[in-house]
Amino acid sequence: MIETVFSLEHDFHILIVDDGSPDGTAELVKTAQQKYPDSLFILERPGKQGLGTAYIAGFRWGLSRHYQYIFEMDADFSHNPKDLLRLYQACHKGGADVAVGSRYVRGGRLENWPFDRIVLSYGASLYVRIVTFMPVKDPTAGFVCYRREVLETIDLDKIRFAGYAFQIEMKFASRSLGFRIKEVPITFTDRLEGISKMSKNIVKEAVLGVLQMRFRSFFNTYACAEAS
Secondary structure, X not given: OHXXXXXXXXXXXXXEEEOOOOOOHHHHHHHHHOOOOOOEEEEEOOOOXXXXXXXXXXXXXXXXXXXXXXXXXXXXXXXXXXXXXXXXXXXXXXXXXXXXXXXXXOXXXXXXXXXXXXXXXXXXXXXXXXXXXXXXXXXXXXXXEEEHHHHHHEOXXXXXXXXXXXXXXXHHHHHHOOOOEEEEEOEEEXXXXXXXXXXXXXXXXXXXXXXXXXXXXXXXXXXXXXXX
C-alpha cells in the first residue's frame, strides 16, 4: 500500500495509526520510513481503542500539520489507491467539501462479495438514509476525502461512535453543518489482505447508533463552540 500510494502522480503523504498491532506493522512502517522520511509517518497508540478514535487521532494529527485535504481509507486494497486522485479532484476542483468513494451511485460496483454481505451492506445504507434523511447513497463508506475546513468545524469530541457507525456519524455531522458531500463511484473489492473485523456488536452499534444520532440532532449541534 505504501509503495502504491507513493507511485501516484500527486504528492501524497501517509499516516498509519497503529493500535499495538501484534503483526509487526509498526516495525515495517519504521523500516519504510528510512526510504520515505518526509512523507511516511506513524502514530502508535496503546491497545485497541477503536476505528473511530484512530481516525480522529489521524484527523487531529493532520490538522496540526496544516494539511488542506485529509483522506481516510482501508489499507487492505479493498479501496483502490488510484481513486485517491479522483476524491482529491472532487474536493479540489469539483466543489465538494467531503468526497465519498461510493459503491452505490451510478458507476460504483462491488467485486467478490457474497450475496448476504451485499444485502446487509445495501440494507444498512437504505436504513441510514431513511432515518437520517441524508442524500448519501453509501453512508457507511470508509473511503473519504475531507477538506480541512470540515474537520476544523466539526467538534470531534462530539463524535460518539468508535465502530462502523463512526463513518455514518462523520457524514451526518458534515451535512448537519452545511457542508457539501459528493459521491464518487468506485469499485470496492473484497479485501485482498487481512481479516474482516465485522461482528454482531458492530452491527448493533450501527443500528442503534443511527437512531441515537438522529435523536441527538434535535437538541445539539456538531459545531465547535466559539469563545467570545
